[in-house]
Amino acid sequence: RLTDLSPNLNDHTIAIEKLKKEIEPFGSLSLQNGIEVASSILSHVPNHGTKEILFLQVSLNIKDPGNIFITLNDLLKNKIR
Numbered sequence: 001r002l003t004d005l006s007p008n009l010n011d012h013t014i015a016i017e018k019l020k021k022e023i024e025p026f027g028s029l030s031l032q033n034g035i036e037v038a039s040s041i042l043s044h045v046p047n048h049g050t051k052e053i054l055f056l057q058v059s060l061n062i063k064d065p066g067n068i069f070i071t072l073n074d075l076l077k078n079k080i081r
Contacts, residue, residue: 005041016056029059032068035075042080051080 002015038053045051053075075081 001037001041005045012054027059028061028063029057030064031055031057031062032064032066032071035068035071039071039075039078039080043078047079051078053080 002019003012006012034055035053038055042051042053
């Protein structure tokens with residue numbers, strides 16, 4: 001997680017720019033694990049709040065531990081975009 005929950009676009013932009021300068025991307029990615037972590041963080045947001053996940057990927061492949069479609073259905077149930 002790069003930034004805390006915030007509607008401030010500037011905070012997110014600064015964190016991404018800093019990341020680009022410091023880290024050379026490598027390895028595989030688990031989309032499912034990332035979504036599950038984000039979903040658990042957003043579960044504390046009240047229903048009148050906006051729940052969105054912005055996922056930036058630089059990996060060419062994905063290695064998920066389970067069925068990603070079940071995880072995506074859980075997002076829909078919890079009204080997470």
